[in-house]
Amino acid sequence: GDTWNMRIRSRRPQKPSRSVQRRFLSTRRSLLRCTTLRILLFVFGVATVGILVFLGYLLVRFPPNSESTSSTLNVRVSGGGRRLPKLPDSRPTGGVELADSNATRESRKGAESGQDFPDQKIFVYSELDCKGDAREIPAYHIEGKCAKCFDACAKKYSTGLEIQGNVKSMKVVGQDAVVSTWATCKGTWNYPEESGYINSILPEDGCVNQNVKWQPVHFKFHMKDDVSVLKQANERKKEKEYVENPIKDPKEVLKRISYFGEGGVAKQSTDKYITFLKDCGGFNNIRMGFEYAVLMAWVTGRTLVLPPPEGWYLIDFGPIKRGGAYKRGVTKFSEFFDMEHLRAGMPVITAKEFYEKEKGRLDLKEGFEGDVLSTESKTWKAYLFQKFGGQAWSPLKRVVMDPSIATYKASNNQKPAMTVGRTPVEFDEELKSKAVIHFPSCHGPNGDQGIYRFLGQISNSVLFADKHRETAFKSFWKNHIHYPKEVFTAAAHMIAKMGLFAYSALHVRRNDLQYKEVFQNAQATLRNVENLLFPGEVLYIATDETNSAFFDAIREKHKVFQWKDVVNEAKGIQYSEKVINIIEQTICAGGRRFFGTQKSTFTSYIFRMRGYMSVPDTKQYWHNIRYTGMPDVDKFAQPILGPNTYMQEDPSMWEDIVED
Structure with missing residues (x-):
């Protein structure tokens, strides 16, 4: 029994000695103190x-007035400074600050050294x-995350006036200096690369007055380096062949510019119709209203x-009438559009055939029998709206979804940017059941034109x-x-005198245009476009300017043709x-390059014709924009299409x- 008890006692854990206990407690306290210190340091x-x-x-969002990580100089010159109404904040809603890219970091190094752009400034x-008030901005300025640029947002002249x-x-x-100007503070906030471009300025421009609605708030320096010169040279090399070997056979020219297919058998009339009225504006507004009616007929x-x-x-x-007074008369759509080809599609x-048939x-x-509908009838216009109503579907405020709103929104062909600010509409079952769907351009109820244009x-x-x-619609x-x-036949003979694609063309609007801010003198036009022209290149100018001496500044450097110089070719x-x-x-469409007038629908249709003709350069240019000859800069002047864009193509x- 004693032996058994001794074995049991021997298996029980022995209590540590006091010295061992003291060493253990001391070690644990040390570990606790070390862990606490680490936590405090981390926090x-x-x-x-x-x-x-x-x-x-805070420094980026609310920079002090003495902003800049490099030196800038505020100076005062003669003349007072009248305060203008402050423009809307150029910071985007929900915008985020830009992160440095590799390219930006490389640019920053050059800017910080001040060696990339010696003595260049704006x-x-x-x-x-x-x-x-004046502000000097050197090329090596660094703005937030943007090297070689400057943001005017939240900054002031030395007098305290906001820039x-x-x-x-x-x-x-500065030698070889090129500065692009923008309407958004791109150096601080995140905008799309092409957003907000206004124009470019070069040293040879001298003092440039600002006459556009949105004043610049961002200035970006560029340099005419070997790469940009090479890009321009490559573009010109492709087009030089047309100038050196021009196509001057009218038959060959006609073949090249006639982009449409052959005609065909006229389609038979249906028992459902699209009716419309002519727009109340000039020809190109009439053309757009006509095109909309044709599209509605095609879709339905x-x-x-x-x-x-x-x-x-x-x-x-x-x-306005170039060459004399108007002869009051009437015009048919068949005088301006090939009805044989349209009827084949x-x-x-x-209207007279419609009335007699239905x-x-x-x-x-x-009351509309006989020849009543062979000429203008205000009674017919009023009666159409009274009888069939009218679709208030101005494409600036409405967008048709085909075949229905639900089907379009479930498709993979959605274009969200084209629906912004526009209400979706559709040809629902009620509309489809109607014998006539009417589009009363400029003739809505109570004189309402806006929604009916x-x-x-x-x-x-x-x-x-x-x-x-x-x-299929585009084809x-x-x-x-x-x-x-x-x-096209008459234009082909006139183009042949200069040579197809062997000249560049300009549309210079001088009279009947709503947007007077796009007007400028001939010297400014030449300055803007000359970097994209060959030296001494032949130019055709379409214009409503009646003073023949107006373009003398251009004639000093280029051979200029106008209507009077080519009209006899089509005898x-x-x-x-x-x-x-x-x-x-059509003559303008046949040029190597074409420079239009901003905000002109006459210009915009030429861009489309050029696209159809597959001309050497289908980019859209305007003589009101300053072109540098640097493709990487000039690309920003290309149009950005939105839901309400119709003055570009x-x-x-x-x-x-x-x-x-």
């Missing part, structure tokens, strides 16, 4: 980093003609009813759920919506004086077409 480090980040944000002034909203004039100095598969002939603004009446009838079935009002970019007036159907447009053949070809303007559009109208 302190995190707090410090957080404070530094917050302070950095001066901005609060008054016209480079007077008033933003008070840049009336500018001047660039209905017969298009042409309105009765009537007087067209600036064709049959109006304030869809059924088309006249007066019984549709119970149309009496159909001016817009035809490429996004309808959004298609099916990409193949969208492509139909190229082949069936174009000017009469005699317009023997029958065409109406009414179509002179669209013949000139959508390249997809020709780029999406799949040729047979």
Whole structure:
């Protein structure tokens, strides 16, 4: 028994001695003290980093008046500074600050050294003609995350006047200096690369007055380096062949510019119709309203009813007539569009044919028999709206979704940017059941014209759920919506005198244009475009300027042709004086490059024709924009299309077409 008890006692754990216990407790206290210290150090480090980040944000968001990580100089010159209304904040809603890219870091190194752009700078002034408060901005300035640039947002002249909203004039100095100006503070906030471009300025421009709605708030320096020179040389090399070996055979020219297909058998009329009225503006507004009606007929598969002939603004009446007074008369759509080709693509009838065919079935009002609908009839306009109502579908405020809103929104062909600010509409079952769907351009109830004018970019007036159907629409447009053949025939003879693609063309609007800020003198036009021209290159100028001496500054450097210089080339070809303007559009389309007038729909249609003709350069240029000859800078002047864009053209109208 004793032996057993001893074995049990021997298996029980022995209590440590006091010395061992003291050593264990001492070690545990040391570990606890070390862990606590580490936690405290970690918390302190995190707090410090957080404070530094917050302070950095405050410095970027609210920079002091003496901003800049490099030296800038504020100076005062003669003249007072009147405060302008402050423009909207150029910081984007929900914008985030830019992160440094590799390219930006490399640019920063060059900017910090000040060696990349020696002695290059831009001066901005609060008054016209480079007077008033002034700010000198050197090329090596660093703005937030952007090297070689400057943001005017939240900055002031030395007098305390805010720079933003008070840049009336500018001047660039320094060899090979090029400065692009922007309406958004791109050096601090995250904007798309091409967003907000205004213009470019070079030293040879001298003092440049600012006359656009949005004043610049961001200035970016560029340099004419070997790479940009090589890019321009390569572009010119491809086009030089046309100048050295011009196409001067009128038959060959006609073949090249006639981009549409052959005609065909006219489509038979249906028992459902699209009716419309002529727009109340000039020809190119009338053209857009006509195109919208054609598109509605194409989408619905209905017969298009042409309105009765009537007087067209600036064709049959109006304030301006080149070469004499207007002869009051009426105009038909068939005088401006090839109806044979249109009828080969869809059924088309006249208002008179429509009335005679459907007066019984549709119970149309009496009084329009005989030749009543062979000319303008205000009674007919009012009756159409009274009888059939009208679609208030201005493409600036509405967008048609095909085949329905639900189907489009479930498709893979959505274009969210094209729906912003526009209400979706559709041809629902109720509309489809109607015998007539009417588009009363400029003739809505109570004199309401805005929602009843159909001016817009035809490429996004309808959004298609099916990409193949969208492509079919664009192919139909190229082949069936174009000017009469005699317009192309006359233009071909006139183009042949200069040589197809062997000249560049300009449209210089000087009179009937709503946007007067785009007007400028001939010297400014030449300065803007000369970097994209060959030395001494032949130019064709389409213009409503009546003073022949106006373009003498351009004639000093280039051989200039105008209508009077080429009109005799088309002797023997029958065409109406009414179509002179669209013949000139066709001549401009046949140039190597074309420079239009901003905010002109006459210009915009030339861009589309050039796309259809596959000209050497289908980019869209304007003589109101300063071009540097540097492709990486000039690309920013290309249009950014939006839901309400209709004074520029959508390249997809020709780029999406799949040729047979």
